Amino acid sequence: xxxxxxxxxxxxxxxxxxxxxxxxxxxxxxxxxxxxxxxxxxxxxxxxxxxxxxxxxxxxxxxxxxxxxxxxxxxxxxxxxxxxxxxxxxxxxxxxxxxxxxxxxxxxxxxxxxxxxxxxxxxxxxxxxxxxxxxxxxxxxxxxxxxxxxxxxxxxxxxxxxxxxxxxxxxxxxxxxxxxxxxxxxxxxxxxxxxxxxxxxxxxxxxxxxxxxxxxxxxxxxxxxxxxxxxxxxxxxxxxxxxxxxxxxxxxxxxxxxxxxxxxxxxxxxxxxxxxxxxxxxxxxxxxxxxxxxxxxxxxxxxxxxxxxxxxxxxxxxxxxxxxxxxxxxxxxxxxxxxxxxxxxxxxxxxxxxxxxxxxxxxxxxxxxxxxxxxxxxxxxxxxxxxxxxxxxxxxxxxxxxxxxxxxxxxxxxxxxxxxxxxxxxxxxxxxxxxxxxxxxxxxxxxxxxxxxxxxxxxxxxxxxxxxxxxxxxxxxxxxxxxxxxxxxxxxxxxxxxxxxxx
Numbered sequence: 001x002x003x004x005x006x007x008x009x010x011x012x013x014x015x016x017x018x019x020x021x022x023x024x025x026x027x028x029x030x031x032x033x034x035x036x037x038x039x040x041x042x043x044x045x046x047x048x049x050x051x052x053x054x055x056x057x058x059x060x061x062x063x064x065x066x067x068x069x070x071x072x073x074x075x076x077x078x079x080x081x082x083x084x085x086x087x088x089x090x091x092x093x094x095x096x097x098x099x100x101x102x103x104x105x106x107x108x109x110x111x112x113x114x115x116x117x118x119x120x121x122x123x124x125x126x127x128x129x130x131x132x133x134x135x136x137x138x139x140x141x142x143x144x145x146x147x148x149x150x151x152x153x154x155x156x157x158x159x160x161x162x163x164x165x166x167x168x169x170x171x172x173x174x175x176x177x178x179x180x181x182x183x184x185x186x187x188x189x190x191x192x193x194x195x196x197x198x199x200x201x202x203x204x205x206x207x208x209x210x211x212x213x214x215x216x217x218x219x220x221x222x223x224x225x226x227x228x229x230x231x232x233x234x235x236x237x238x239x240x241x242x243x244x245x246x247x248x249x250x251x252x253x254x255x256x257x258x259x260x261x262x263x264x265x266x267x268x269x270x271x272x273x274x275x276x277x278x279x280x281x282x283x284x285x286x287x288x289x290x291x292x293x294x295x296x297x298x299x300x301x302x303x304x305x306x307x308x309x310x311x312x313x314x315x316x317x318x319x320x321x322x323x324x325x326x327x328x329x330x331x332x333x334x335x336x337x338x339x340x341x342x343x344x345x346x347x348x349x350x351x352x353x354x355x356x357x358x359x360x361x362x363x364x365x366x367x368x369x370x371x372x373x374x375x376x377x378x379x380x381x382x383x384x385x386x387x388x389x390x391x392x393x394x395x396x397x398x399x400x401x402x403x404x405x406x407x408x409x410x411x412x413x414x415x416x417x418x419x420x421x422x423x424x425x426x427x428x429x430x431x432x433x434x435x436x437x438x439x440x441x442x443x444x445x446x447x448x449x450x451x452x453x454x455x456x457x458x459x460x461x462x463x464x465x466x467x468x469x470x471x472x473x474x475x476x477x478x479x480x481x482x483x484x485x486x487x488x489x490x491x492x493x494x495x496x497x498x499x500x501x502x503x
Contacts (some may be wrong), residue, residue, distance in 0.1 A: 015129075015187075016029030018030060029253075031240075037257070040229055042261060044182060045262065046075050046183060051282040053223070055279065055283040057215055058220070059278065060216075061206070062204065063270065064208075065219045066188050066208050069220065073224070075431050079424065083411060084248050085248055086419075092235045094409055096234070097404055097493070101410055103489060103492035105407075111333075112400050113329055114333060115467075120322040121148070123325045125385070129381045131311045135311070142316060154364055157323035158364040160320055175313045175316065177313075189294075194399070195271045197274045201270070210223075226258075229321065230254045233247050291307070323364075330363060331359040334346035391451060393457070402436035403431050408425060409429050
């Protein structure tokens with residue numbers, strides 16, 4: 001496909017006009033996988049979620065909850081990847097749902113997905129700032145204000161998006177590889193030493209134990225929370241090589257690879273401490289000792305120091321990945337020209353780098369405003385900014401995932417009946433959709449416990465209403481366009497690559 005200064009024909013069923021195009025063939029299979037896995041932030045998911053799951057969720061059954069989540073998400077991914085073989089769009093959920101359930105539901109879902117990724121970046125800025133100030137204080141004695149780290153992350157993320165996905169990919173490969181290595185070193189060392197003080201224990205990976213403990217629902221929710229962002233593989237379809245082949249593979253590799261890693265690391269952390277000792281460590285004033293203890297015992301104190309620094313870089317990688325996701329959703333919504341002002345701003349790409357540079361800058365400004373608002377409200381960057389915004393974004397994206405599953409059912413019935421399959425395009429998306437709705441229920445019923453000291457926050461109480469408001473806004477805008485500007489309504493969610501144009 002010809003590309004002239006970043007502009008190329010990207011067409012859909014409703015419009016054959018030329019729009020600004022992201023740089024094609026910029027990233028391969030491994031690059032897409034790294035970008036998706038970075039949004040899951042393995043070291044942040046492990047050190048941030050597992051201690052809480054062990055102390056207040058399903059106890060030593062935390063690894064089993066990751067096993068259950070992996071199976072559910074793999075089933076969801078079957079339908080998701082089946083659709084990705086037919087549609088390649090930076091809008092991902094927006095495009096998928098628009099084709100499956102119609103433009104109105106598509107726009108509502110697109111706004112919800114955009115909203116989720118927009119708030120995820122400032123959430124990660126909060127935890128990155130916390131890790132940064134704590135590590136510097138512990139290891140160097142320096143007292144650096146958290147907002148300095150916030151400013152650093154905003155600058156790094158904005159720069160990465162401006163220069164295109166290939167630059168972000170290289171940074172994420174390095175950051176992700178180091179955090180995975182140190183966690184794997186702990187897990188492998190425990191295994192090679194024959195387990196912890198009481199040897200190997202298989203109770204943590206017994207699926208039955210995922211549904212036991214102080215609050216099994218809370219534990220299961222945190223397990224699903226640890227995967228948020230894996231579906232971002234589809235956003236890089238327009239920038240990848242052979243997207244019909246790469247995106248489905250990258251999605252499954254992300255789900256299963258991250259799942260196996262989570263199960264192994266959390267299992268070995270509990271085994272390395274001993275079951276009773278693991279619960280005690282996770283419930284102590286220093287819950288990170290659940291990981292630091294076996295790491296120091298079986299790898300060395302140097303690895304604990306390294307792990308602290310990698311918690312910083314890991315959260316940076318996650319924030320960078322979410323920044324890229326948010327920028328691409330803003331770009332996808334803007335380039336269709338629902339509003340002319342959006343098409344000429346966030347819907348444009350950089351002439352040289354083929355990146356959604358304006359959308360990236362808009363996302364940086366929005367993140368800065370949100371972080372600033374939480375700072376003015378005297379919210380702690382971790383318990384306030386990170387936790388509250390992460391819960392808000394997670395609720396929005398889980399709703400979209402559920403809707404996407406049902407969109408797969410409708411899409412193959414109406415668009416490709418010849419490709420329908422009893423499992424891939426019916427049973428899997430049906431089960432995945434129902435399971436995702438169940439996870440939303442888990443989140444709503446456990447929001448207070450998940451928020452901890454912010455359980456009484458107005459932001460937390462408003463979370464379900466904010467999600468509903470964003471969805472309603474999408475429905476309202478779509479219906480307005482349908483009545484007042486049908487030609488623009490026809491464009492909603494229909495911008496896909498020429499090579500994968502619906503026929």
